Amino acid sequence: MAVPTGSAGAEPKPTLAQAKKKLDKLNEQADQVVEKYNQASEKWKRARKKYQTLNADLTRQSERVAGLRKELVTMAVSSYQFGAVGGLENLVSQADPGALLSGLATADQMSATRAQSLNAFDEATKELRDSRDKAKQALDEADQTRDELAGEKAKAEKMIKAQKKLLRELGAYNPGDPNSAGIQYNGPASGNARAALEFAFAQIGKPYQYGGTGPGGWDCSGLVQAAWRSGGVSLPRTTWEQWSWGAARKVSLNELQAGDLIFSEGLGHVGMYTGDGRVVHAPQTGDVVKVVPLSGYGRRLVGAVRP
Template sequence: MGPGKRSLLPGRRGVLAAAVTVVCAVTVLAVPGVAFANSGSIAAPASRPGTAAQLPPSPSPSASTASPTPPPDKDLEAVRVKLDELYHDAAVATDAYNAAEEKSRKQSAEIDELNKRIAKGQARLDELQDRMGAAARAQYRSGGLPPEAHLLLSDNPENFLDGARRVMEGQRATRGLLSELTRTQQDLEQYTEDASARLEQLEANRKAKDAARRKIKKRIAAAEKLESRLEKAQKKRLAELEEEAALRAQTAWLGTGILDELGGTASGQGRKAVAFATAQLGKPYVWGAEGPDTFDCSGLTSQAWASAGHPIPRTSQEQWKRLKHVAIEDMRPGDLVIYFHDASHVGMYVGHGTIVHAPRPGRTVTITGAGTMPILGVVRPDAGAHE
């Protein structure tokens, strides 16, 4: 029996039992996929919520006779898997929050631009209306007589013809004013309609952000409550189990011989991105954060590439959707490794089979094995750059 097992004295089993009770009591959304990262300590790629969290089957009668009390690690493993599920849910909600935040920023900027256009259009409309009013008053002062009457009443036909030309020019100008007035009115109506639509979208995104924020806080609070039920020795053993799970996953990944195929050299911008990301080691994970003192997973990768002069999408899901996909065996430092079936986590490959990433709440930016989480794929922000 290892040191961690010896530390779980009979009196502490009650504490652990309470923690496992919390595991069973915590209600989580049914999010398919695999459990989220724990400071690089992730279940092996085969682990999935709904399957990995299940306790092993009850031992046979003969086994029960030989070992009537289940090993403490069995209960702690259930706690570890449940924590992974809770933090995975929080990661998914964080991506939803970040996406809504990005949309809100864009829509706010569009609304500001539309408001400027509306103000400019209204000023132009007022000017045109003043000019139309002046033209109408001038026509009124002339008595509104037709050109033939002015010709008969004129003492100088040449002056009349010259005046007639000016009148015709004025009429053309008036028609031009009317056309511009109409276009300006139509533009104002369209700008106002567009601004109204953007405001509706902004409100919808505000509600989406609020819903995501509530979900994040709920999942993190449930995870913290679960961890708080453990005693110091149990927390230490839980951390060991996390590291063991990560090591198993990384060893299995490296066992495929993938490291022998990895040999890409970083581009110039890739080296800058890696330098930025690794300079953040030790900084806390905070959901929705983009630095400079705290980061979430995609906040770290997006800011790293922005610092290299190559902006990329804000969220891990958008990074997966919009950046160029490359084969895992072709990845090079600076590439982004996307994790889980729902692209809810991302790290930056830094070479030698490792990534730098911001794992989850309660952890800091760290370097871990690239294979410690189930890899969805790899994307390259600067796909056109040479090594």
């Protein structure tokens, strides 16, 4: 039988080793993509909060200006009805010198009050314009970061889709259980580190979910943030921010203690040292929160932070 010219046979199916190597590369890339997504998400939240705060200030300032405007209108009407001319004629017609002096003092006081009200109105109006400008700028920033977030989300979803496809081909996809009760922590930690690890161990078996902050799914930085929050320590949301937050708290990888945060090269991934040469973490798409030997962590380490 003749083979048609120019035809090509199907590409050979990759070996198990090749597929796993490809998955490792995908996981490393996904760490970075998800981290950028989380950074964009946090930036969007901050921009939105800034706008909401400024917009609330703008509302209060608008109410103040409206109140001052009403006060000025009332004063204007009063001046028209009991104006300076009529008021002066009434004053000078007073037979009692004491009453005349008292009336003049009252007129001066009214004039000073009117001037203060006008100044307050002018200042409040200026502040209102400034508040409007700041709120508009904050809204523009929020819109820009929303677009940035959408772009990073699209990249992350594309990467997640590739990971899931390859994992299913390898028969290694684990959807996890969002309602998993986890397992009990029996390691050497104490104090707030123990509280953090007990929380993390209670999440074991729940699925990795990019951008996940619980309770049914977690990404790596979301898990350690929530775990240490239960231990009374407030960590930033993303791995880069957590690493920066711990700049003065870094410890040697040779001196790890239970509860320490362990960061991979590139700062795309973080886990928690459990003690006894193990780490608990939310690995990647298609896997679940679990405990693994530090020697089999599968990522090049860059350092550790002790909260």
